[in-house]
Amino acid sequence: MRFVVQSMMDPSSLTAANYLRRAAAAAQFVIRADGVFDGRTGRTGEVFVAVQNGLIRSVGESRPAGDVPVLDFGPDSWLLPGLIDTHVHLVFDSSADPVSALGPLGDDELLVRMREAAAAHLDAGVTSVRDLGDRLFLSRRLALHTRVDPGAGPHVVMAGPPITTPGGHCHFLGGAVDGIDELRAAVRERARRGCSVVKIMVSGGNMTAGSDPATSQFTHAELVLVVEEAHRLGMSVAADTHGVQAITDAVRAGVDTLEHVTFINHDGTPPPDALLYEIANSGVIVSATLGRCPQAWAELPDEARKMVDQWGVRFGELHRRGARLAVGTDAGIAPLKPHGVLPYAVVELIEESGLSPTAALTAVTVRAAEACGLADRKGFVAPGMDADLLVVGSDPLADPAALHDVRAVFRNGIRVRGGRPRVDV
Known part of the structure; x- marks a missing residue:
């Protein structure tokens, strides 16, 4: 559906920044956090979420192999679906x-x-x-x-x-x-x-x-x-x-x-x-x-x-x-x-x-x-889902006010909000 929608747009109407965002979506990277709520359950402990081409590629407790940048948004950070x-x-x-x-x-x-x-x-x-x-x-x-x-x-x-x-x-x-x-x-x-x-x-x-x-x-x-x-x-x-x-x-x-x-x-x-x-x-x-x-x-x-x-x-x-x-x-x-x-x-x-x-x-x-009719694409942190992700500064299960401490927002694998993370390569 994404490709159909994009084909309906006139490419000449897109700004250079938009083209750069689309190109960035194809990049591979990993988000590291100290806890995760996947949409149904939460757990404390280091988690690594690999993203490629705007989709979640893997979710695990250890850093994926390969020369891929790791975005680290600081100690106590938690990751959850957008x-x-x-x-x-x-x-x-x-x-x-x-x-x-x-x-x-x-x-x-x-x-x-x-x-x-x-x-x-x-x-x-x-x-x-x-x-x-x-x-x-x-x-x-x-x-x-x-x-x-x-x-x-x-x-x-x-x-x-x-x-x-x-x-x-x-x-x-x-x-x-x-x-x-x-x-x-x-x-x-x-x-x-x-x-x-x-x-x-x-x-x-x-x-x-x-x-x-x-x-x-x-x-x-x-x-x-x-x-x-x-x-x-x-x-x-x-x-x-x-x-x-x-x-x-x-x-x-x-x-x-x-x-x-x-x-x-x-x-x-x-x-x-x-x-x-x-x-x-x-x-x-x-x-x-x-x-x-x-x-x-x-x-x-x-x-x-x-x-x-x-x-x-x-x-x-x-x-x-x-x-x-x-x-x-x-x-x-x-x-x-x-x-x-x-x-x-x-x-x-x-x-x-x-x-x-x-x-x-x-x-x-x-x-x-x-x-919203989006259950096959969004709302859950799992391989194959859209990389629409939210990183906050602490455990939202312990204190929901953590949702107001936004460290980063990702849409289709593109970081659209948030400060500069530490990047490990």
């Missing part, structure tokens, strides 16, 4: 009113903003994102760019404009449809545009005037049509769900991921325990909305913080019943959600949802790769 955010909005600027800020921008101006947002994710060690709502398929241009130039941002999985109802949640992004025929046509358009996931706004949402998160926008029958058509065309379906009925309908329609899953209703009652078990038993991946900027969090009213804390409790309840959890930050929608906020979600999963450090890191690596 983090994966399953729910971002690169078109939004994380301001107090991102919808109004979006309105006056032309496509070229908006694309500049999206590139800045993508760079912020990469700075934080996030090497793949699933963009679940852009304006008029602009993320396609960014996705092509970051495949050719890994230093420009993470691998982008695109959904295009979310499918919604006329005047419904996020209708201003251009994905409103009315009726079965338009629903089917919208799914097919996303396939033609190169999307790998269909995003559908099953619930209303707070970002759209007149929209109610507790109210469903589509029927179960409509969701079944979307799922069947998307799966026929090789795409997954991400369902934006808040209300209990919307969550129930989405699970029973067979969607691939549930976004938010906040169980909002008008009377404040907790979700039925039977529904929690139904979600867990269905195998659907719950894309838990976590990750928040500490400074903005401290400024929120107590009532808002109590509500968000309750969401974390619900995610823990789902996890204990066997649900498969990934993390989608919803980056871009508010000051609480700046781009690159994903590392904070690991602490929240541990402290608020009750996950173990291992389970929390799995949620932002292996499980997130599954949610």
Whole structure:
């Protein structure tokens, strides 16, 4: 797929730096660290990861034979897969009113903003994102760019404009449809545009005037049509769900991921325990909305913080019943959600949802790769996988704050962030 995407680009549009990055991807080198979390388990002890042509070639406890440079990022460094955010909005600027800020921008101006947002994710060690709502398929241009130039941002999985109802949640992004025929046509358009996931706004949402998160926008029958058509065309379906009925309908329609899953209703009652078990038993991946900027969090009213804390409790309840959890930050929608906020979600999963450090890191690596349709390429440190790697300064299993001490970020075997390591030859 990488070679197909690159062939679609005009080579004359690439800068000299881009060509150098591509050439560097063919080089062989070894990363040495004092510990590794591979996406499922972690261990302390010297580890050597050999990289060639953008892929992991070997993982072992001794230095591979041969005259290959070894990059050493210092004592106590740990290596893990690049983090994966399953729910971002690169078109939004994380301001107090991102919808109004979006309105006056032309496509070229908006694309500049999206590139800045993508760079912020990469700075934080996030090497793949699933963009679940852009304006008029602009993320396609960014996705092509970051495949050719890994230093420009993470691998982008695109959904295009979310499918919604006329005047419904996020209708201003251009994905409103009315009726079965338009629903089917919208799914097919996303396939033609190169999307790998269909995003559908099953619930209303707070970002759209007149929209109610507790109210469903589509029927179960409509969701079944979307799922069947998307799966026929090789795409997954991400369902934006808040209300209990919307969550129930989405699970029973067979969607691939549930976004938010906040169980909002008008009377404040907790979700039925039977529904929690139904979600867990269905195998659907719950894309838990976590990750928040500490400074903005401290400024929120107590009532808002109590509500968000309750969401974390619900995610823990789902996890204990066997649900498969990934993390989608919803980056871009508010000051609480700046781009690159994903590392904070690991602490929240541990402290608020009750996950173990291992389970929390799995949620932002292996499980997130599954949610994004990237499990065969990313999220796991093993031979044959893409060399999307993160090096941090200490053991993230002992202290998740280590994720903020970024020593290096690699995308497709190219070091795109981080200081100069010691090189042994």
